[in-house]
């Protein structure tokens with residue numbers, strides 16, 4: 001029923017210039033990612049060895065790095081990370097089937113102090129891949145979600161390692177038997193803990209605009225373009241909590257989620273309590289785009 005990132009004990013990861021077995025990979029206990037959550041990351045999807053929308057993930061990684069003022073030097077650049085990712089897919093026998101690629105950059109390892117380390121401290125770069133099984137059954141039946149307060153900071157547009165509010169809300173969802181928690185800030189739905197969302201209210205497809213309160217999801221943007229090609233208009237006016245009972249369709253989007261219909265929100269059916277027509281249509285076009293390798 002669930003998507004998994006299966007781990008091979010012999011798998012090869014990349015850390016700071018070296019390809020080595022995961023069990024031998026080491027990062028300092030003084031790493032600022034560990035001590036402060038001081039870093040950024042990306043998650044990409046690979047299908048038969050092809051990284052989906054790699055160009056957009058690169059751009060977002062660069063934007064996140066700029067946003068938190070981590071400068072990469074020498075051999076390291078987001079474009080190079082994608083090459084390393086391809087190498088890892090090969091080394092781990094993941095050129096066939098589905099996989100995820102995780103890349104993380106932190107501000108490096110140094111004596112704990114809040115301000116930035118001296119310029120000679122290099123960022124830590126970690127990249128790994130894992131086999132991935134999509135949520136096929138749940139995507140067919142539809143999943144449930146709950147709402148939770150959005151307790152995150154004011155730069156949710158940066159994909160940083162500071163995920164504690166996401167972790168807590170996600171765990172609450174799991175404990176309540178729900179697939180995802182949809183976050184509420186200032187009376188509107190912003191996004192999920194690891195997904196963006198789209199909803200249909202009075203016949204129009206709505207989502208939260210790309211501002212500093214949400215992550216500009218790659219799947220969200222691919223889907224927006226696919227919807228445009230189908231002449232489906234997208235209204236980026238946030239959905240208010242008071243509009244939730246009017247939702248006739250609701251779905252989540254994300255690299256590891258694709259288009260996931262939400263048929264129950266806070267224990268109440270969404271629309272007819274089954275995946276809606278528009279959801280199904282967009283699910284299909286995203287699946288086609290993924291199968292064809294995207295960009």
Ligand code: PDD
Nearest residue numbers: 043193194195196215217218219254255
């Ligand atoms: N999360 N919103 C948040 C807060 C996310 O963390 C993610 C992705 C998304 C969807 O973005 P995209 O379509 O680019 O995957 C939206 C990744 C998958 C994760 O943290 O594992």
